Amino acid sequence: MKEQKVPHLTSLELWRAWREHGDINAKKDLIENYLPLVEYVTNRMSIGLPKNVSKEDLGSHGVMGLIDAIEKFDYLRGLQFETYASWRIRGAIIDGLRQGDWVPRSVREKAKKIEEAYQVLEQRHMRSITDAEICEYLDISEKDFANIVQDISFSTIFSLEEPLREEESETRMSLLIDQSAKKPESTVDDVFLKASLEKGIERLTEKERTVISLFYYEDLSLSEIAEVMSLSPSRISQLHSKAIQRLRGVLEQHRAELFHS
Structure with a gap:
């Protein structure tokens, strides 16, 4: 058989x-x-x-x-x-x-300074801040600023995918792209956090918004985004890095207002 x-x-x-x-x-x-x-x-x-x-x-x-x-x-x-x-x-x-711990401390410190600069200036002017304004605030040349952005680009690649809180798996981006998965026990803090992120995205430059959209929403790699936008991968990396620093500044401001209100 x-x-x-x-x-x-x-x-x-x-x-x-x-x-x-x-x-x-x-x-x-x-x-x-x-x-x-x-x-x-x-x-x-x-x-x-x-x-x-x-x-x-x-x-x-x-x-x-x-x-x-x-x-x-x-x-x-x-x-x-x-x-x-x-x-x-x-x-x-x-x-x-x-x-x-693959990100050197010096790179983390640079990233923190850029993040704080965006936070202070955008809170002060209530609009998107230019590279020139960041350079003036930090007292550095635009060339040095570009080099710093390049250095910190590695450290920002996962910033929006970090957990909201250490003990949870929910990330910042999940609040924006997965509406149907919102948990019943979600707090008021999450609502304000989402609003802060949306406000931060509105302040990004057009190219920065495009990079964020293609990377986090359309699931394209940085090299694919570079091809779509007809820019070099290093330029896309810089745009992504600056966008993340802007958004992190907005989130830090949100945190400060939440805990000191």
């Missing part, structure tokens, strides 16, 4: 076998099925990082994020696993980078 082949389980059957019956083989199959998602996120996040950051290390962190997502995902809610897992994978990679 010819041996009958056992059909592959569907995705739903795998989830049911794993979540309801604790089938370890089903869990392994789920991990294997979604490994390409880890590769996709890793490739996207590795763009623009220093050469000393290994893509293999990023991938290892990403796999841990995928496993965490599979262990915590509730397939009965009808949500898309890929979206949920992507945030978990990004978060695991960011945590791994933080633990490795």
Whole structure:
């Protein structure tokens, strides 16, 4: 008699076998099925990082994020696993980078000065601040400012994907791009934070808004954005970095008003 082949389980059957019956083989199959998602996120996040950051290390962190997502995902809610897992994978990679402390202290200090300059000047003038105004405030040349922005571009690549609070996985960008996933226990603070981010985005230059939109909303890499906008990847990196510093300044102002009101 010819041996009958056992059909592959569907995705739903795998989830049911794993979540309801604790089938370890089903869990392994789920991990294997979604490994390409880890590769996709890793490739996207590795763009623009220093050469000393290994893509293999990023991938290892990403796999841990995928496993965490599979262990915590509730397939009965009808949500898309890929979206949920992507945030978990990004978060695991960011945590791994933080633990490795790959951003030099001098770069962090430069980023903080730029962030504070945007915060002070935009609060003072209530409008988008030019590079020339930032340079005057910091008492540096525009060439030096451009070099500083280039230096800090690596440290800002994940800024909007950092958790709102250390003990939570919800990020700043999730408040803007995932309206349907808003939790019932969301606080008034989250509402004001979202408003602050939207206000900050309105103050970005047209090119900065375009970069933020293409990177965080359209899921394009910096090199793809460079091609779309007919600019060099380094220029796109600078625009992204300046946009993030503006937004971080707005968020710091929001935090100051919230806790001192």
